[in-house]
Amino acid sequence: MNAFDYHQAVDAEQAIEQAMRRQQTRYLGGGTNLVDLMRETVERPAALIDVSTLAREIEETTHGGLFIGAGVTNAELAADPRVRMRYPVLSRAILCGASAQIRNMATVAGNLLQRTRCAYFYDIASHCNKREPGSGCDAREGFHRYHAILGASSSCIATHPSDMAVAMVALDARVHLRGPDGERSLALSELHREPGERPDLETVLAPEELIVAVELPPLPMAAISEYRKVRDRASYAFALVSVASMAALDGDTIGDVRLALGGVGTVPWRARRAEAALRGAAISERAIDTAVEAELEMARTLPGNGFKLALARRLMTSELKARVADAREGGES
Ligand SMILES: Cc1cc2nc3c(=O)[nH]c(=O)nc-3n(C[C@H](O)[C@H](O)[C@H](O)COP(=O)(O)OP(=O)(O)OC[C@H]3O[C@@H](n4cnc5c(N)ncnc54)[C@H](O)[C@@H]3O)c2cc1C
Ligand code: SF4
Incomplete structure (x- = not known):
């Protein structure tokens, strides 16, 4: 690890001021990703501005949403009773990620801005356009089982690793x-x-x-929402494919639906094509299949990650069916 200066900011204004005064600064949240990258010398900041003690509140908004400070820990957010009641998809996504110890340290902002887990990005002996622009991408011809099938380019196929971000994107967070x-x-x-x-x-x-901060808008249908994550191990593993989902019915049609995917996209992937195909559609297996295909027709696979296409198709389909069933049950009770 390279030597660096450390500064504890007392408020956001001072943090920004300190960052502007120096070259090559990084804001420090819980440090669970940044410090690992510094140990591997992938990141070599000259100074860290610690913002982990700032913005630690979760507040109600006047519109009935939640305003979540950037320094709230992942553990605090997942355990908040308002989140668990009104946005269970978010609580579940967070609890599917990392370990209890890491969630105790990790902050909301740090989670959103965590870097990819592509092994070549972490290995400074490898070619990686993300770490060193123009150097190439060893993942394309190498081990890419965990890599993206949506949003990738010839320059990079790395997935965005955050579970929390997938749930927040589905919730229309700001x-x-x-x-x-x-x-x-x-x-x-x-x-x-x-x-x-x-x-x-x-x-x-x-x-x-x-x-x-991150703001969650009020969203009544989110009270019945789910996050389902498929991974190689039952815990302490990143998603192969994950799905955040919720639905609201309007009689025999789908009134509204939210669907976002993790483990398959280069960014937290909001499945907007599938959503558009479903909104207003009569409830049927065919409508769900058509919507899933509309989203996945954009997928591009490589030999090692082709299985993700079939896995995503099955997971999206089963989750959409389950949310429709949940919404029906909710309407009847
Ligand atoms: C073994 C292991 C398993 C894991 N498994 C999962 C998993 O399954 N799912 C998952 O989602 N995550 C997983 N993680 C990742 C973990 O969630 C992240 O490391 C964590 O959320 C990062 O938060 P942090 O506060 O520690 O960020 P830091 O490491 O402090 O920072 C991360 C980045 O955010 C920037 N940053 C921090 N705060 C701010 C701010 N306020 N404004 C602007 N920039 C900021 C930093 O400069 C840095 O670039 C795992 C991590 C480990 C080590
Ligand atoms: S996939 Fe992206 S992060 Fe991984 S080696 Fe290629 S350029 Fe680097």
């Missing part, structure tokens, strides 16, 4: 940012960039911009 030019907010689905020719540019964050 990210609140603060930076040298002031405050702004954007849909979480707009935060992460697909790799294109610049896989090193992972988000639309401006230099020194800080995530200060």
Whole structure:
């Protein structure tokens, strides 16, 4: 690990000011990803600005949503009774990730901005366009069982690893940012960039911009929502394929539906084509199959990750059927 300066910020303004004063700074959340990367010398910041003690509250919004401070830990968020009651998909997604010890340390902002788990990215002897632009991508011809089938490019096929982000994208979360030019907010689905020719540019964050909070809008149908994750081990493993889902019925048709995928996309993947195909459709197995195919026709596989296509198809189908059944049951009770 390279030597670095450490600064504990007392508020967001000071954190940004400290970051602007120095070259090559990184904000530090729980450090569960960044410090690992520093140990491997994949990341070599000259200074860390610790923001882990800032923004630790979860507050009600005036519209009936939740405003979640960026420094809230993953464990706190998953355990919050309002999250468990109103957005169970989020609580379950978080609890499917990492380990209890890591969730106790990891913050909301750090989770959203964690880097890919592509093994070649972590191995500084490998060619990796994300770590070193223009150097190539060893994953394409190498071991790519865990890699993306949606949103990939010839430059990079790495998946976004966060479970929490998948649930939040399905919930239409907004990210609140603060930076040298002031405050702004954007849909979480707009935060992460697909790799294109610049896989090193992972988000639309401006230099020194800080995530200060994530806002969940009120969403009654989220009270019956699920996160299902398929992985190689029952715990402590990243998703091969995961699905966040919820549905609301309007008589015999699908009134609204949310579907997002993890483990298959280069970004937390909102399945908008499938959603569009389902909204207003008469409830039937055929409608679900058609919607799933509409989403997955964009998938591009490699020899090692082709199985994800079949797995995603089955998981999306079974989860959509289950959410329709849940919504029917909810309507009858
Ligand atoms: C063994 C293991 C298994 C895991 N399994 C899973 C899993 O199954 N699913 C899953 O989703 N995750 C998993 N994780 C990843 C874990 O969830 C992340 O390491 C964690 O969420 C990162 O949060 P952090 O606060 O520690 O981030 P940090 O490591 O502190 O930071 C991560 C990044 O975010 C930036 N950052 C932090 N805070 C801010 C801010 N406020 N504004 C702007 N930038 C900021 C940092 O500069 C850094 O680039 C696993 C991790 C490990 C080690
Ligand atoms: S898939 Fe992306 S992160 Fe992995 S080696 Fe290729 S360029 Fe690097």
